[in-house]
Amino acid sequence: MTKDDCFYLGTIVSKFSFKGEVQIKLDTDEPETYKHLESVLVEINQKLVPFFILQSNLQRSNLLRVKLEDVDDEADALELIKKDVYLPLTELPELDDDQFYYHEVTNYKVFDKHYGEFGKIKSVDSTSPQALFIIYKGNTEILVPVNDVFIEKIDKANQEIHFNLPDGLLELYLD
Structure with missing residues (x-):
């Protein structure tokens, strides 16, 4: 999957705990739509790498705290800081006829x-x-x-x- 097949969801802005949790700053008007994602694509070295989400929680209006599979400690989480996060275009919610992406x-x-x-x-x-x-x-x-x-x-x-x-x-x- 390429970035052309995806939309930008946000950026990993910080680690949350020593257990490898990170916070994604969501770039959306409706952050609650993305509270229960199964997975995300993280851009690493100009490639989109899939990560399954084991747990997520919406913090403040646009910060999504997530525990990603195989990100087990603080060092793993720190490697993901400032990485952009994407989802496939198929994950975009349907819009009314007078709205558009x-x-x-x-x-x-x-x-x-x-x-x-x-x-x-x-x-x-x-x-x-x-x-x-x-x-x-x-x-x-x-x-x-x-x-x-x-x-x-x-x-x-x-x-x-x-x-x-x-x-x-x-x-x-x-x-």
């Missing part, structure tokens, strides 16, 4: 209420405080904030997102 909208056509079709989504940059759709029209890169106020309609069947963007936003890129 960032990876789902890649290659969606985008339309503005006033401008019409203005490109395709290449990706979503979620590394900044404001997530951004990265859209290309030819060789021009257009950045649009991921904001419910701007999204009028998501058409998953036709792979389209329809916006009502603020005046002047597209003109910054297209004029």
Whole structure:
């Protein structure tokens, strides 16, 4: 399994005990969804290594304390600190029709209420405080904030997102 088949769940941020428990800082709005996982994939040396979860407990809102199989002591746990944790895409919860995961909208056509079709989504940059759709029209890169106020309609069947963007936003890129 490759990272393309997975989604980022979080990062192992600390050891919890001398028995090899670790804490995963979850990158999700709904951490309780992941309280009872059977396994996770940990990125070690650019490979995804599966670990079975023997026990888990949600600590504070986004910290999942886990006991991983074959991680038996503090030294084993310390080797996993700062490692990213993934799950297969098949583990993502189903969303309503008006919701989407960032990876789902890649290659969606985008339309503005006033401008019409203005490109395709290449990706979503979620590394900044404001997530951004990265859209290309030819060789021009257009950045649009991921904001419910701007999204009028998501058409998953036709792979389209329809916006009502603020005046002047597209003109910054297209004029």
